[in-house]
Amino acid sequence: MEQPERFGQPRPLPTAAYPGWEAIYADNIERIYRLMYAKVGNRQDAEDLTSQVFLTALGPLRATASVGEVRSYLLATARTVLAAHWRATLGHQVTVIDVDVVSLEDVSEPGREERAGRTDERIGAILSGLTERHRAILTLRFLRGYSIKAAAAELGVTVANAKVLQHRALRRAAGLDKEGDAS
Amino acid sequence: MKRPIDRYVESLLRRRRPADFVPTEDDIAIARAAIDLAAAAPDAQRPREAFVEDLRRRVADRQDAAPEPASAAPRSGGSGSPASAWPLASAWSPAARRIRGRRRFLTATALTATGVVAGVAGVAVDRAVTGSESPATDADQELTPTIGSWQTVAGAADLAEGAVLPFDLGAVSGFLRRASGRVQAVSGICTHQGCRLHLDTPGDGFVCPCHGATFSLSGAPLTRPHGSSPLPALPRLPVRIEGGNVQVYAPNQA
Known part of the structure; x- marks a missing residue:
C-alpha cells in the first residue's frame, strides 16, 4: 500500500492546478453547498442547486485550469444557477451571488469548524437594532430550533402573541419597520 | 391569517x-x-454525506462519459463576465453526446447486474436514462445498444466455493467470486481514480495500488484515501453460468 494521500492535504495555491475533477469536486463541494445554503436557507434547494453547479460546470472545465480559474468558474456558474432558481420560484432575485464580492476561498474550507466567528458576525448584523424580545424570538426559533409553542413558553406569552412577535421581528430584521413599531 | x-x-x-x-x-x-x-x-452548515457521495457519482458518470474537450477550456484573464466567457455548451457537441450515450449504456448494463436482466433490458434502461436527460434524439439514433455479449471468462469448475478469480475482457475487467453457491462479478477498477485493483494477499478484499483504497470482495468500499469523499461501491457485472462456463456480459471487443 502506498501513501493513501493525494489531495486535500497541502492546500493548493490558487495558481496550482487540480490533479483531476475528483480533486476539484472534493475541494469545492462543501464551499458551493455552503454558499448555496446561505442563499436559499434550506437543504433541499441547496442540494439541488449545488448539483446543478457541478453537473454544469465540470464538463467544460479544462483539467489544467488553475485552482483560481476553477473556483471563479464554479462561482460564475453558481451565480447563474441561483439566478435561474429565483426566476423559477419567487420571480425575484431574492438573493444574489456577487462574483466580485464573494470568493470561494472565503467560504470556509472543507472540514474546518472555524465558521463560528463568521456566523456570529452575520447574525449580529441581522439582529442588531432589534429590541430584546425581537432578538429573543428570532434566536429561539431560527438558531435554537424552538417550535413556536416552546418559544412562546420560554418568553411567557401565548402562541398567538409569539407568532405576531416573530412576524414583527422579521419585518424589523428585514429593515421594513423602523422605530416606534414596538410590539 | x-x-x-x-x-x-x-x-x-x-x-x-x-x-x-x-x-x-x-x-x-x-x-x-x-x-x-x-x-x-x-x-x-454541512452537506449530508449521502448527498456528497451521490452527486460525486453523478458527476463521475458524466466525466467518464465526456472526455474533457480540449478546446473548451475556460480562458483566463477575461475581465468581463466569466459566465459568458466560457463555452458551457461545447461539452454537449454531438460527438461528446454520442460518447456519453455509449458509456451510459455500459453504466446501465452494470447497474442491471443483479442477474435478472441481459441485453434487452439494458437497452430499455439506456433509453430511459438518455431520454430523460437530453431531449435531443440524434444521440439516441446513433447509439448501438447491442454491442455487448456474454463472454466466457472461466470454467465453472475452476471457480470453487469461496474462490476469487480475476478476469480481463479488455473493456471490462474485474473479479469473479463464488459465495454461498452464487457467482458474482464485480468491476476491478477502483472507484477513486480508476486504477486497477489487486486482490489483497489474504484474499479477503481488494486494494488499490494507487492510493490505498480498499473494497470488500462484494465490492463495498471499506477504506478510502485520506481527504477523499466516500467512494462508491464497485459496480457489479452481469454474470451467468452457461454450458459449464462462467460468462460476463460485456461490450464486444473492437
Whole structure:
C-alpha cells in the first residue's frame, strides 16, 4: 500500500492546478453547498442547486485550469444557477451571488469548524437594532430550533402573541419597520 | 391569517423546501432576512454525506462519459463576465453526446447486474436514462445498444466455493467470486481514480495500488484515501453460468 494521500492535504495555491475533477469536486463541494445554503436557507434547494453547479460546470472545465480559474468558474456558474432558481420560484432575485464580492476561498474550507466567528458576525448584523424580545424570538426559533409553542413558553406569552412577535421581528430584521413599531 | 410569506418562513424554520408564491416587495425583504437567519443555524452548515457521495457519482458518470474537450477550456484573464466567457455548451457537441450515450449504456448494463436482466433490458434502461436527460434524439439514433455479449471468462469448475478469480475482457475487467453457491462479478477498477485493483494477499478484499483504497470482495468500499469523499461501491457485472462456463456480459471487443 502506498501513501493513501493525494489531495486535500497541502492546500493548493490558487495558481496550482487540480490533479483531476475528483480533486476539484472534493475541494469545492462543501464551499458551493455552503454558499448555496446561505442563499436559499434550506437543504433541499441547496442540494439541488449545488448539483446543478457541478453537473454544469465540470464538463467544460479544462483539467489544467488553475485552482483560481476553477473556483471563479464554479462561482460564475453558481451565480447563474441561483439566478435561474429565483426566476423559477419567487420571480425575484431574492438573493444574489456577487462574483466580485464573494470568493470561494472565503467560504470556509472543507472540514474546518472555524465558521463560528463568521456566523456570529452575520447574525449580529441581522439582529442588531432589534429590541430584546425581537432578538429573543428570532434566536429561539431560527438558531435554537424552538417550535413556536416552546418559544412562546420560554418568553411567557401565548402562541398567538409569539407568532405576531416573530412576524414583527422579521419585518424589523428585514429593515421594513423602523422605530416606534414596538410590539 | 397565514400569508404565503408566513408559510415560506415556516418552511425554512422546519428545514423544508418552501413553496413558491408571488411575493410583494416586503415579502422579498422578509424572505431574505429569514434565509439569512436560517442559514446561520448551527445544523445548517454541512452537506449530508449521502448527498456528497451521490452527486460525486453523478458527476463521475458524466466525466467518464465526456472526455474533457480540449478546446473548451475556460480562458483566463477575461475581465468581463466569466459566465459568458466560457463555452458551457461545447461539452454537449454531438460527438461528446454520442460518447456519453455509449458509456451510459455500459453504466446501465452494470447497474442491471443483479442477474435478472441481459441485453434487452439494458437497452430499455439506456433509453430511459438518455431520454430523460437530453431531449435531443440524434444521440439516441446513433447509439448501438447491442454491442455487448456474454463472454466466457472461466470454467465453472475452476471457480470453487469461496474462490476469487480475476478476469480481463479488455473493456471490462474485474473479479469473479463464488459465495454461498452464487457467482458474482464485480468491476476491478477502483472507484477513486480508476486504477486497477489487486486482490489483497489474504484474499479477503481488494486494494488499490494507487492510493490505498480498499473494497470488500462484494465490492463495498471499506477504506478510502485520506481527504477523499466516500467512494462508491464497485459496480457489479452481469454474470451467468452457461454450458459449464462462467460468462460476463460485456461490450464486444473492437
